[in-house]
Amino acid sequence: MRYRKAPILEAALEFRWQPERPLDAIRASAGLPAFSDFEAPKERKLVNATLDLQGGEISHESREVGFELALKDGSQVCILEADKFVFVQRAPYDQWQTFSQRALSLLEPVALSLNVHEFSRVGVRFVNRIDIPQDSSANVNTDDYITVSFNGPRTDRDVVHEFQMRVVKPTLKDGISYALVVATSGSLLPGHSSIILDIDVFTDGPAPASGAAFEKLLSEMRDEKNDIFHSCLKKPAVALFGGVEE
Amino acid sequence: MTYIDTGALGQRTRAGDGRSSFAHSVVDGFRRMISIGQAGYLVIEDDCTRSEGTPRERRLEEIQLVISSISMHLPKGFAVGLNGQFANMMAEDAWEDNDVFPSILSLKAFLLMLISTHATQRPGIGTNGRGSITAVWRNGENRLTIDCLPSGNTRWVLTRVNANGEVERAAAECQPHRLSEVLNAYGPEVWFGQ
Numbered sequence: 231m232r233y234r235k236a237p238i239l240e241a242a243l244e245f246r247w248q249p250e251r252p253l254d255a256i257r258a259s260a261g262l263p264a265f266s267d268f269e270a271p272k273e274r275k276l277v278n279a280t281l282d283l284q285g286g287e288i289s290h291e292s293r294e295v296g297f298e299l300a301l302k303d304g305s306q307v308c309i310l311e312a313d314k315f316v317f318v319q320r321a322p323y324d325q326w327q328t329f330s331q332r333a334l335s336l337l338e339p340v341a342l343s344l345n346v347h348e349f350s351r352v353g354v355r356f357v358n359r360i361d362i363p364q365d366s367s368a369n370v371n372t373d374d375y376i377t378v379s380f381n382g383p384r385t386d387r388d389v390v391h392e393f394q395m396r397v398v399k400p401t402l403k404d405g406i407s408y409a410l411v412v413a414t415s416g417s418l419l420p421g422h423s424s425i426i427l428d429i430d431v432f433t434d435g436p437a438p439a440s441g442a443a444f445e446k447l448l449s450e451m452r453d454e455k456n457d458i459f460h461s462c463l464k465k466p467a468v469a470l471f472g473g474v475e476e
Numbered sequence: 477m478t479y480i481d482t483g484a485l486g487q488r489t490r491a492g493d494g495r496s497s498f499a500h501s502v503v504d505g506f507r508r509m510i511s512i513g514q515a516g517y518l519v520i521e522d523d524c525t526r527s528e529g530t531p532r533e534r535r536l537e538e539i540q541l542v543i544s545s546i547s548m549h550l551p552k553g554f555a556v557g558l559n560g561q562f563a564n565m566m567a568e569d570a571w572e573d574n575d576v577f578p579s580i581l582s583l584k585a586f587l588l589m590l591i592s593t594h595a596t597q598r599p600g601i602g603t604n605g606r607g608s609i610t611a612v613w614r615n616g617e618n619r620l621t622i623d624c625l626p627s628g629n630t631r632w633v634l635t636r637v638n639a640n641g642e643v644e645r646a647a648a649e650c651q652p653h654r655l656s657e658v659l660n661a662y663g664p665e666v667w668f669g670q
Binding site for chain 2: 235236237239272273274275297298300302303304305320321322359361418419420
């Protein structure tokens with residue numbers, strides 16, 4: 231099932247490993263033929279700045295930590311660092327099969343070249359933004375659209391102006407947890423307000439890097455992600471997604 | 477019982493603006509630590525992982541990110557096509573060094589214009605080198621050019637052959653959300669499709 235106007239801003243698969251691989255090996259991986267349709271790799275740098283207020287001194291240092299590759303149209307981004315590979319699909323998102331196959335076709339040669347047989351963490355992350363038309367004379371009541379709501383100690387007066395929540399919690403599946411961020415947000419569209427649903431399903435421990443067990447794990451994580459997403463939504467939110475495509 | 481642990485991932489999520497990129501807000505692992513040191517020292521440390529890139533590449537990435545983030549409100553295939561067009565327009569060998577990059581306000585006006593007019597035909601795009609984005613539709617002798625300005629306004633000029641074969645010309649400036657209404661007198665479906 232896929233929505234005509236799926237609210238997915240970004241979908242990402244992240245695979246981490248230990249121990250860290252040397253930067254030269256990461257550089258060689260970024261040059262593999264699998265990445266031939268990407269633009270040239272750009273270096274990624276970790277910048278650390280320190281401000282000593284009492285001494286009135288500012289110091290900074292930077293070091294190269296990996297590479298980022300993007301398609302010319304910016305629709306797909308790969309990040310390769312000493313301890314991880316990340317594949318990002320930006321909107322528009324098509325469907326899981328296309329997305330996951332593309333990610334795995336890029337991951338496999340990387341894992342092979344870096345001799346990775348086990349992942350220390352696997353993450354399936356989807357960032358969604360639900361754009362809600364807003365009548366100029368009325369506020370948007372988020373309770374009409376999502377099942378997550380503010381239940382604070384006081385009611386005071388007027389409506390909630392901003393809402394942000396982040397929770398990290400194990401699922402019912404052994405070894406799989408999730409981080410869920412729910413937040414209200416302004417919208418690029420005039421006359422709209424938005425709700426962000428940011429769902430990151432991840433493994434708590436080591437995971438196989440290939441084979442049937444790995445595929446089963448990814449499938450389970452995807453199912454968890456979908457279930458969390460739909461559990462957060464009420465019918466008026468789903469109605470904003472333009473119906474379902476066959 | 478609910479257990480909340482924001483430290484398990486060692487990363488902070490910045491989903492609040494609705495346009496945050498996974499690659500930039502999460503994978504980059506933006507971390508801020510404020511610690512009070514001995515004898516009142518206050519040390520602030522920022523760790524931020526960024527990819528290298530020229531200002532032109534960064535602006536193109538920003539433009540593509542905004543277009544992508546609104547793709548669900550555009551006709552199918554529009555966002556990918558537009559992102560390719562911007563990539564070509566801002567390619568290293570095509571871009572004039574002295575030109576000002578298209579501004580984000582111009583881009584927002586451009587996208588609002590597309591949404592407001594319900595265009596199903598993708599326009600050709602260009603820039604005047606002063607931060608604007610120009611959208612062009614042409615169908616035979618019928619031409620429509622809309623400049624999306626850094627002010628957030630649009631300025632348009634058109635040539636339209638009417639039902640009697642007479643050539644009409646018009647030009648004006650208006651807010652992007654008004655375009656559909658303003659252009660309606662000229663049978664805009666010849667440019668925008670049905």
